[in-house]
Amino acid sequence: MIILVMNAGSSSLKYQLYNMEDESVLAQGRVERIGMDASILVHEPAGKAEVNEVSEILDHNTAVRRLIDMITHKEHGVLESMKEIHAVGHRVVHGGESFKQSTIVTDDVKKEIRRLFDLAPLHNPPAMMGITAVEYNLPEVPQVVVFDTAFHQSMPQETFLYPIPMVLYRRHKIRRYGFHGTSHDYVSKLAAKTLGMPLESLKLVTCHIGNGASCAAIMNGRSFDTSMGLTPLEGLMMGTRSGDLDPAIVPFTMNKEELTLNEVNSMLNKHSGLLAISGIGSDMREIVEAMDAGDKQAKLAFDMYTYRLRKYIGAYAAGMNGLDAIVFTAGVGENSVAVRKAVCENLSFLGIELDDARNEVRSKEPRSITTDASRVKALVVPTNEELLIARDTDRLVKGIV
Ligand SMILES: Nc1ncnc2c1ncn2[C@@H]1O[C@H](COP(=O)(O)OP(=O)(O)O)[C@@H](O)[C@H]1O
Ligand SMILES: CC(=O)OP(=O)(O)O
Numbered sequence: 036m037i038i039l040v041m042n043a044g045s046s047s048l049k050y051q052l053y054n055m056e057d058e059s060v061l062a063q064g065r066v067e068r069i070g071m072d073a074s075i076l077v078h079e080p081a082g083k084a085e086v087n088e089v090s091e092i093l094d095h096n097t098a099v100r101r102l103i104d105m106i107t108h109k110e111h112g113v114l115e116s117m118k119e120i121h122a123v124g125h126r127v128v129h130g131g132e133s134f135k136q137s138t139i140v141t142d143d144v145k146k147e148i149r150r151l152f153d154l155a156p157l158h159n160p161p162a163m164m165g166i167t168a169v170e171y172n173l174p175e176v177p178q179v180v181v182f183d184t185a186f187h188q189s190m191p192q193e194t195f196l197y198p199i200p201m202v203l204y205r206r207h208k209i210r211r212y213g214f215h216g217t218s219h220d221y222v223s224k225l226a227a228k229t230l231g232m233p234l235e236s237l238k239l240v241t242c243h244i245g246n247g248a249s250c251a252a253i254m255n256g257r258s259f260d261t262s263m264g265l266t267p268l269e270g271l272m273m274g275t276r277s278g279d280l281d282p283a284i285v286p287f288t289m290n291k292e293e294l295t296l297n298e299v300n301s302m303l304n305k306h307s308g309l310l311a312i313s314g315i316g317s318d319m320r321e322i323v324e325a326m327d328a329g330d331k332q333a334k335l336a337f338d339m340y341t342y343r344l345r346k347y348i349g350a351y352a353a354g355m356n357g358l359d360a361i362v363f364t365a366g367v368g369e370n371s372v373a374v375r376k377a378v379c380e381n382l383s384f385l386g387i388e389l390d391d392a393r394n395e396v397r398s399k400e401p402r403s404i405t406t407d408a409s410r411v412k413a414l415v416v417p418t419n420e421e422l423l424i425a426r427d428t429d430r431l432v433k434g435i436v
């Protein structure tokens with residue numbers, strides 16, 4: 036079974052092509068700057084030279100056509116014809132309360148994803164454009180949608196409701212949904228395997244820290260709480276997103292700075308976080324480099340970032356009344372020795388004993404970074420959201436529920 040996995044953003048489209056016989060990646064790539072001048076297409080076929088092209092790609096439909104051209108290209112391609120693609124799996128960020136698991140795309144499913152545009156105006160419309168573009172270019176191929184929110188649908192009311200009038204939940208479904216669910220699901224299962232313990236017996240805090248960042252409290256193999264909320268803005272401090280703040284800051288700032296709703300939204304999503312405090316950038320590599328060179332604002336940004344992460348780990352340990360392991364994943368979690376050190380060293384009261392040499396090991400394998408004697412373990416588990424999407428697509432298309 037050959038499966039194409041797509042992750043569509045507002046101006047980008049990332050893809051991976053899997054051979055599910057051995058779960059190998061035949062090709063991967065991305066189209067960036069869709070609808071802008073000088074769109075970029077990067078295509079990496081396994082065992083062949085990488086392609087980098089700059090051209091005009093006006094919409095997601097053209098992007099899908101271009102990536103199909105690449106996959107079946109005489110020189111850079113990995114398939115003879117697009118007929119070899121059995122199914123396409125899509126990442127859809129918001130599934131609201133309607134989708135508790137992945138599902139095959141039907142007219143009703145599309146209608147429901149459209150209805151959820153309101154709750155995720157930046158994320159769901161491009162995913163829908165990806166689905167429509169595949170329908171147009173590969174009309175015979177079944178499609179599956181995998182939701183960031185689905186894994187967190189197991190949260191109880193006490194953790195998913197906000198203490199605001201209940202009528203807002205009933206009328207508008209204002210509640211915590213949580214995101215990065217495929218990643219929290221994937222790494223919690225792999226963490227249990229790495230620890231050699233049944234997942235159902237473990238209390239875990241998984242930290243998906245990349246561009247977007249969220250923590251999840253995992254109990255009995257299910258999501259019990261998570262730091263992102265109605266939208267992916269709540270919770271941890273991120274590259275350009277503020278995370279938690281006093282909600283009164285919103286009307287106060289709008290008033291003082293004469294900002295519109297759109298402007299304040301953009302301030303909190305695109306001009307806050309590491310970028311705002313450091314004044315340097317949103318990339319943790321740049322922050323650590325500047326901090327090591329003595330930059331005070333970079334150090335402040337780093338300290339705020341790691342402090343806020345520790346607060347969540349402590350809160351979730353209390354929320355679950357226990358903790359067996361914390362799990363670091365995504366760009367920062369998998370790569371930043373400094374972030375992991377700052378978090379773990381200041382959680383010694385919880386029973387976390389960092390092993391510096393283990394923390395400095397660079398590897399793509401799941402591994403422990405605490406000492407053998409450490410009462411609570413810390414693990415690094417590389418995430419793979421695309422593989423989980425491919426597996427769900429494979430299972431659903433084969434009719435296995
Ligand atoms: N070696 C590294 N050290 C510290 N941070 C890193 C390193 N490599 C990547 N990152 C961080 O990972 C982030 C990207 O994470 P990723 O999970 O790929 O994000 P996304 O999928 O949301 O684009 C970058 O912004 C960067 O800050
Ligand atoms: C939901 C979300 O924040 O996704 P990303 O980390 O890809 O921005």
Ligand SMILES: [Mg+2]
Binds near residue numbers: 247
């Ligand atoms: Mg990501």
